[in-house]
Amino acid sequence: MKFRALFLSLFLSVASFAQTGNYFLSHFSPGQKQADNVCFDIVQDKRGVFYFATQAGVLQFDGRNWDIIRTNGAVYAIELTESGEIYVGGSKGFGKITLNENGLESFVPIYDQADAEYVFQIVSIQESIYFLNDKSLFTYSVTTDSVSARSSGETIGA
Numbered sequence: 001m002k003f004r005a006l007f008l009s010l011f012l013s014v015a016s017f018a019q020t021g022n023y024f025l026s027h028f029s030p031g032q033k034q035a036d037n038v039c040f041d042i043v044q045d046k047r048g049v050f051y052f053a054t055q056a057g058v059l060q061f062d063g064r065n066w067d068i069i070r071t072n073g074a075v076y077a078i079e080l081t082e083s084g085e086i087y088v089g090g091s092k093g094f095g096k097i098t099l100n101e102n103g104l105e106s107f108v109p110i111y112d113q114a115d116a117e118y119v120f121q122i123v124s125i126q127e128s129i130y131f132l133n134d135k136s137l138f139t140y141s142v143t144t145d146s147v148s149a150r151s152s153g154e155t156i157g158a
């Protein structure tokens with residue numbers, strides 16, 4: 001009886017692992033169309049599309065295809081707001097990923113002055129997007145479409 005119980009449990013455990021299926025797996029080597037193999041930041045939108053901040057721009061992956069969204073320089077930070085908008089910051093300022101007239105995603109610069117170089121952090125809080133570099137904190141107001149800057153040497157509330 002013990003032998004029969006052992007045989008039955010062994011058979012059921014092997015049968016449960018023997019399920020077959022057609023799994024979609026892909027391996028991408030560094031030489032296959034990707035723009036860069038260094039990633040500084042990642043976000044995923046509501047559709048499941050991944051966006052990678054790289055030196056060549058924003059690398060987009062929809063689960064099957066890679067596309068590059070060219071920017072005005074290397075991208076070090078990327079932020080997805082609650083409303084689904086994507087903001088990027090990098091070596092030459094910051095901007096937004098929007099749909100162009102052909103329905104393709106493209107980069108639109110918001111602020112690309114010299115004092116906004118090397119933005120490495122982005123935070124979105126309600127209708128304001130904050131961009132940080134070594135020298136300043138920039139606040140972009142979505143409602144007024146304006147940018148204000150506060151230098152690291154300034155005191156708050158003085």
